[in-house]
Amino acid sequence: MVKLIFFLLSFIxxxxxxxxxxxxxxxxxxxxxxxxxxxWPPPPNKETxxxxxxxxxIYDELDKxxxxxxxxxxxxVLNISSIKSxxxxxxxxxxxxxxxxxxxxxxxxxxxxxxxAEAFDKKVIIVLxxxxxxxxxxxxxxxxxxxxxxxxxxxxxxxxxxx
Amino acid sequence: xxxxxxxxxxxxxxxxxxxxxxxxxxxxxxxxxxxxPNNVDVSTASKFSQTIKNAPSAVRVMSRDxxxxxxxxxxxxxxxxxxxxxxxxxxxxxxxxxxxxxxxGDFNTRVLILIDGIRLNNNVFDSALxxxxxxxxxxxxxxxxxxxxxxxxxxxxxxxLGVVNVLTRGAASLRGAEASLEYGSFNTSKxxxxxxxxxxxxxxxxxxxxxxxxxxxxxxxxMDYAIAxxxxxxxxxxxxxxxxxxxxxxxxxxxxxxxxxxxxxxxxPVLIGSVNSDESVAVMIKNGKTLNDSLHSFIGLTYDFEAFxxxxxxxxxxxxxxxxxxxxxxxxxSEDLNTEKMIxxxxxxxxxxWDGELHALYNQLPEHKILLGVEGRVNAEQFWHSYxxxxxxxxxxxxxxxxxxxxxxxxxxxxxxxxxxxxxxYDYTEYGNHFNPRLGLLWDPLxxxxxxxxxGSAFRNPNFFEQSQNKASNxxxxxxxxxxxxxxxxxxxxxxxxxxxxxxxxxxxxxLIGQSYIGNNLIYTNLQKIRSTGFETExxxxxxxxxxxxxxxxxxxxxxxxxxxxxxxxxxxxxFKFLLPxxxxxxxxxxxxxxxxxxDIFYGMLPKQWLADMVLNGDINKNCSLSLSIHNLADTxxxxxxxxxxxxxxxxxxxxxxxxxxxxxxx
Numbered sequence: 001m002v003k004l005i006f007f008l009l010s011f012i013x014x015x016x017x018x019x020x021x022x023x024x025x026x027x028x029x030x031x032x033x034x035x036x037x038x039x040w041p042p043p044p045n046k047e048t049x050x051x052x053x054x055x056x057x058i059y060d061e062l063d064k065x066x067x068x069x070x071x072x073x074x075x076x077v078l079n080i081s082s083i084k085s086x087x088x089x090x091x092x093x094x095x096x097x098x099x100x101x102x103x104x105x106x107x108x109x110x111x112x113x114x115x116x117a118e119a120f121d122k123k124v125i126i127v128l129x130x131x132x133x134x135x136x137x138x139x140x141x142x143x144x145x146x147x148x149x150x151x152x153x154x155x156x157x158x159x160x161x162x163x
Numbered sequence: 164x165x166x167x168x169x170x171x172x173x174x175x176x177x178x179x180x181x182x183x184x185x186x187x188x189x190x191x192x193x194x195x196x197x198x199x200p201n202n203v204d205v206s207t208a209s210k211f212s213q214t215i216k217n218a219p220s221a222v223r224v225m226s227r228d229x230x231x232x233x234x235x236x237x238x239x240x241x242x243x244x245x246x247x248x249x250x251x252x253x254x255x256x257x258x259x260x261x262x263x264x265x266x267x268g269d270f271n272t273r274v275l276i277l278i279d280g281i282r283l284n285n286n287v288f289d290s291a292l293x294x295x296x297x298x299x300x301x302x303x304x305x306x307x308x309x310x311x312x313x314x315x316x317x318x319x320x321x322x323x324l325g326v327v328n329v330l331t332r333g334a335a336s337l338r339g340a341e342a343s344l345e346y347g348s349f350n351t352s353k354x355x356x357x358x359x360x361x362x363x364x365x366x367x368x369x370x371x372x373x374x375x376x377x378x379x380x381x382x383x384x385x386m387d388y389a390i391a392x393x394x395x396x397x398x399x400x401x402x403x404x405x406x407x408x409x410x411x412x413x414x415x416x417x418x419x420x421x422x423x424x425x426x427x428x429x430x431x432p433v434l435i436g437s438v439n440s441d442e443s444v445a446v447m448i449k450n451g452k453t454l455n456d457s458l459h460s461f462i463g464l465t466y467d468f469e470a471f472x473x474x475x476x477x478x479x480x481x482x483x484x485x486x487x488x489x490x491x492x493x494x495x496x497s498e499d500l501n502t503e504k505m506i507x508x509x510x511x512x513x514x515x516x517w518d519g520e521l522h523a524l525y526n527q528l529p530e531h532k533i534l535l536g537v538e539g540r541v542n543a544e545q546f547w548h549s550y551x552x553x554x555x556x557x558x559x560x561x562x563x564x565x566x567x568x569x570x571x572x573x574x575x576x577x578x579x580x581x582x583x584x585x586x587x588x589y590d591y592t593e594y595g596n597h598f599n600p601r602l603g604l605l606w607d608p609l610x611x612x613x614x615x616x617x618x619g620s621a622f623r624n625p626n627f628f629e630q631s632q633n634k635a636s637n638x639x640x641x642x643x644x645x646x647x648x649x650x651x652x653x654x655x656x657x658x659x660x661x662x663x664x665x666x667x668x669x670x671x672x673x674x675l676i677g678q679s680y681i682g683n684n685l686i687y688t689n690l691q692k693i694r695s696t697g698f699e700t701e702x703x704x705x706x707x708x709x710x711x712x713x714x715x716x717x718x719x720x721x722x723x724x725x726x727x728x729x730x731x732x733x734x735x736x737x738x739f740k741f742l743l744p745x746x747x748x749x750x751x752x753x754x755x756x757x758x759x760x761x762x763d764i765f766y767g768m769l770p771k772q773w774l775a776d777m778v779l780n781g782d783i784n785k786n787c788s789l790s791l792s793i794h795n796l797a798d799t800x801x802x803x804x805x806x807x808x809x810x811x812x813x814x815x816x817x818x819x820x821x822x823x824x825x826x827x828x829x830x
Contacts, residue, residue, distance in 0.1 A: 021194045033188050065185075096202065117204045117212030121475055121526055130200045132226040132306070136192060136335065141365060142416075157361050158188050160335045163417065163467070 026135050027128050028061030031113055034126055035070050035091050037155040041109050041148035044090055047074045051089035054098030109147045136160040198659045199703050207308040207328035210317055211524050216613040219584045219603035221652040221666040223309040232753045234778035234792030239293035241307050244738055246699040246715040251803035254815055255431050257294030261324040263695045263721035263732040268678035273323035279331055279421055281463045284321045285485045286514040286542040289626035295406045298425035298459045300373040302355055303410055305332040313621030313646050316586045316601035317570050323621045323646055334361040340830040347823030350378030369412040377404040402432035417467040424460040431455055457487045475524040485514045507552040515544040532574040539567035545627040560631035566592040580607050594624040594643050611656035620647045625676055629687040636684040645673045665700040691724035709744040731804045735760040750781040764804045764813045772801045786829045794821040
């Protein structure tokens with residue numbers, strides 16, 4: 001009986017209601033989640049550093065997560081202007097407009113995230129894909145394991161494509 | 164923070180999991196956007212992923228969300244809601260018309276249709292049909308990309324008026340298992356079961372099976388005679404459809420295997436009547452149990468890999484089989500109509516073919532994206548036979564053939580905000596060699612605006628059926644069709660939530676192939692020069708409350724020879740879509756209104772028509788959703804053109820109001 005009532009209630013109060021979201025805000029949420037689902041070869045010892053290159057909008061949204069924790073570590077969000085200052089970053093988001101040569105970062109154990117098809121061809125580890133009504137993502141798993149990053153099974157399961 | 168506000172409304176159980184002031188990954192994937200995005204990636208126009216603004220065409224994309232919300236039941240319904248496209252159903256098949264061109268007698272030969280990049284157009288009729296004949300259940304579609312304009316510069320034959328790529332869902336979209344049940348008007352039912360997952364070792368699979376059954380109207384409305392028929396005893400015409408679809412995908416580390424199998428058993432409700440006055444004998448023909456069986460299957464391997472560390476390569480190999488058996492009993496009457504005699508006419512075709520492709524994308528040169536490729540097809544079997552049972556007069560036609568081609572394209576960003584696309588393909592075919600270039604100049608001065616100027620060209624060879632018909636009548640083959648086009652495309656965001664785009668084009672077509680008759684024999688000849696000029700526009704606005712409105716309008720004029728208007732070519736088309744969410748967006752009401760202006764068909768006119776569809780979608784809970792769709796809400800009577808010149812009726816009345824209830828479960 002209790003089950004039945006619960007069942008009926010679930011019809012009236014569905015547990016999943018999705019509010020429409022701004023694209024940039026949604027992408028920042030994804031980036032934060034990706035960091036939570038990634039294990040670095042030496043794990044960050046005090047803080048997890050999230051770097052943003054070439055996207056002020058993403059930086060502003062991501063900065064709202066600075067008081068949260070990723071696997072017990074505090075979070076710092078950094079807006080960087082040059083590829084040279086990435087050495088300490090754990091996550092690097094590269095905006096679609098940014099046309100820099102990524103080859104030097106690709107060898108480092110950094111979770112590089114992009115938002116364009118080109119970025120995926122250029123071996124970025126995760127790329128956010130804009131669908132007509134939502135956002136999805138693709139993972140370059142072999143690139144991740146090349147630099148020693150481990151992505152959780154959950155992340156791999158939900159990716160639109162795993163290369 | 165918006166999400167705090169959201170939590171207030173959520174039942175406490177939903178957020179029992181900790182650390183959830185941000186949404187889970189699943190919830191993020193299911194979150195809709197507020198504004199229509201301007202950086203959607205498409206992959207059909209150039210055979211690699213690029214944002215819409217870099218694609219050398221006015222690409223249209225329809226996502227799975229919209230397919231569900233607007234209750235589209237076939238690929239044809241998806242396509243006809245896009246600017247410039249329209250369909251005609253003749254009681255048997257659904258044909259696609261694009262930008263004013265829908266010549267009766269062609270079987271969708273001028274639009275190339277792909278599933279996940281695999282070419283479907285067959286090797287007998289060059290056709291890929293878009294009704295229930297389409298070998299994939301619409302529920303498995305992730306998105307449809309339509310690339311209007313000639314695409315022969317990378318796709319070769321059949322990419323004459325456009326390319327449609329149907330991309331299928333994967334494990335991330337299915338996330339487990341799904342079962343869906345449908346029931347509706349005209350005794351229609353559909354059952355589907357699908358399963359998909361990505362395993363920990365990276366292997367991904369999807370399997371799905373569907374059965375569709377439709378009884379059809381009690382008294383099919385299509386049947387008619389040019390001359391009033393006498394009362395017949397015996398079989399009434401039937402309009403039933405039994406279609407089955409199997410689809411499977413398996414992928415692992417860059418290698419993907421795709422397989423599809425579809426079978427369809429369709430009773431044809433069209434009655435043909437004619438009077439042979441020359442011989443002063445009344446001949447009446449009645450199709451009692453006209454049956455058309457078709458089978459379509461393919462299996463394909465695609466391998467994405469890297470060569471010389473910088474080249475992104477893709478290799479494909481596909482094998483297809485398609486078979487059709489038509490069975491047409493016809494009744495001949497004596498002059499006084501007292502005795503009847505039945506003769507069964509048979510129509511069979513079979514096609515088996517291999518196609519393969521290897522292409523490479525190189526993007527390490529700054530500002531360049533270079534695509535190089537080879538493609539070929541071997542037609543192992545092309546078979547066509549039409550005969551009257553018991554009469555051994557007509558010989559089957561059969562042959563095998565092949566073609567191969569090379570193509571190259573460069574996307575060159577030669578200045579800030581300017582891109583030049585230049586590409587060409589050279590095809591070696593049994594009907595001569597064809598060179599098809601294309602050029603695109605793209606300018607995106609602002610984030611919210613882009614303009615494209617495009618030149619394109621394409622060809623289509625006469626297909627095996629067209630060749631065979633002419634051979635049977637000892638008439639020379641028709642030549643290959645050619646098209647060259649010029650198009651200007653623009654898009655602009657008026658506000659982040661309001662998007663306006665438009666396209667003006669001019670098409671010049673030489674040698675289009677059409678039907679004509681020598682005595683009683685159907686042959687295919689090249690038509691006079693056809694020119695088409697048109698304009699398409701789409702305005703889309705999204706509102707805060709999740710309301711979405713989209714208005715599309717197409718205007719075109721297509722003439723043949725010295726200015727006569729081409730038949731079956733609607734001057735104006737309008738499509739208005741409106742999406743209204745309510746009850747916290749758990750329920751959504753989608754309405755679509757379509758208008759087609761009147762069209763000339765061979766002998767007569769189809770009147771202009773307004774048609775309205777309405778769909779109510781609801782999420783009962785996370786695992787169960789409902790949809791109630793009503794097609795032709797006002798039960799308007801509407802007509803569409805038939806495909807043969809020798810039909811006594813050149814148009815067929817369509818089914819009226821069609822209601823369907825669908826329940827979808829997810830595990």
